[in-house]
Amino acid sequence: MADLNSFASRHYAAGDFTLKPPSYLAEYERILAVSRDKATSILELGVSSGASLLMWRDYLPRATIVGIDINEIPPNIAGQDRIHFIQAGQDDTSALDKAGELAGGPFDLIIDDASHIGYLTKRSFLHLFPNLLKPGGTYAIEDFCTGFLPEFPDGSTYIEPPASDTASGTRLFESHQFGMVGVIKQMIDHMVRELIAGQQSYLSIEKITIRTNLALIEKSSKSAGPPPSRGPGDRDVLGGAGPEAEIAALGADIRNLHRRLTDLESADPHLLRRRVSEVEVVLDRISSKFGWLGRLRRMVPGFGRTD
Numbered sequence: 001m002a003d004l005n006s007f008a009s010r011h012y013a014a015g016d017f018t019l020k021p022p023s024y025l026a027e028y029e030r031i032l033a034v035s036r037d038k039a040t041s042i043l044e045l046g047v048s049s050g051a052s053l054l055m056w057r058d059y060l061p062r063a064t065i066v067g068i069d070i071n072e073i074p075p076n077i078a079g080q081d082r083i084h085f086i087q088a089g090q091d092d093t094s095a096l097d098k099a100g101e102l103a104g105g106p107f108d109l110i111i112d113d114a115s116h117i118g119y120l121t122k123r124s125f126l127h128l129f130p131n132l133l134k135p136g137g138t139y140a141i142e143d144f145c146t147g148f149l150p151e152f153p154d155g156s157t158y159i160e161p162p163a164s165d166t167a168s169g170t171r172l173f174e175s176h177q178f179g180m181v182g183v184i185k186q187m188i189d190h191m192v193r194e195l196i197a198g199q200q201s202y203l204s205i206e207k208i209t210i211r212t213n214l215a216l217i218e219k220s221s222k223s224a225g226p227p228p229s230r231g232p233g234d235r236d237v238l239g240g241a242g243p244e245a246e247i248a249a250l251g252a253d254i255r256n257l258h259r260r261l262t263d264l265e266s267a268d269p270h271l272l273r274r275r276v277s278e279v280e281v282v283l284d285r286i287s288s289k290f291g292w293l294g295r296l297r298r299m300v301p302g303f304g305r306t307d
């Protein structure tokens with residue numbers, strides 16, 4: 001049987017840190033092996049040297065491969081047969097649509113290996129999963145553990161889930177929600193929507209496979225529910241959210257934090273550490289938007305009051 005690792009070693013230079021780990025390649029091989037001789041299509045967000053696009057092209061002799069990267073096209077994929085490249089941000093919905101046009105329709109496999117930042121990952125997913133992934137297709141999100149890296153823009157220090165929340169009557173089981181980790185955990189809620197509410201989510205997820213640092217989200221063949229209505233403060237706003245939406249989102253963060261802090265019934269050190277870490281992230285976001293503080297004060301009742 002052809003081994004995707006051997007295709008990878010043809011194209012990645014020695015020591016290239018972007019080389020996909022064997023555990024990822026094993027999952028991709030599991031998904032792709034049955035359709036190697038078919039005219040499939042793959043979209044990869046994040047191209048870097050172009051090695052992965054060449055690997056897909058060679059492993060799938062009839063496939064169309066589209067890559068999107070915020071940087072310029074790497075020279076080794078320019079003019080390559082069956083490979084298309086678009087220079088754009090991963091949340092540029094017109095570029096994502098253009099990728100679909102180049103492939104002649106929705107993709108069999110979409111891989112997000114681009115920014116590894118939660119809100120950008122989510123923006124791409126919200127556009128691509130409903131519109132540009134085939135039913136039964138797979139959406140892979142690589143390297144989601146950036147949510148555990150405090151040096152990452154939306155990451156935060158790893159905090160062990162508490163072992164102390166086993167008391168009878170415990171209702172809330174805390175876990176890490178930062179960055180891509182939180183985005184992926186939200187997908188569980190979408191997946192169970194039909195079971196709980198009788199109608200599919202607009203993100204109609206059939207199955208989620210989680211490996212260390214890799215999530216594979218399979219699209220259901222059932223028809224999706226209607227998309228949510230979007231207001232200015234919606235957290236799901238796709239690319240182009242203006243300052244008003246960002247301010248409203250910050251306001252919602254603060255209100256949410258306030259509610260969660262006042263909900264805190266125990267002095268469990270795990271919970272307190274997690275709350276402190278959440279407050280720090282929100283404060284960071286606020287200080288980066290310092291000029292908007294005045295407007296925030298007007299939007300969030302009681303914000304900034306010291307009495």
Ligand SMILES: C[S@@+](CC[C@H](N)C(=O)[O-])C[C@H]1O[C@@H](n2cnc3c(N)ncnc32)[C@H](O)[C@@H]1O
Nearest residue numbers: 018046047048052069070071089090113114115
């Ligand atoms: C880990 S590398 C991709 C490696 C490649 N997928 C592979 O397996 O060989 C990440 C790439 O994402 C690109 N990138 C970072 N932020 C992006 C964004 N917001 N939109 C599109 N591409 C982005 C970077 O320029 C970089 O080339």
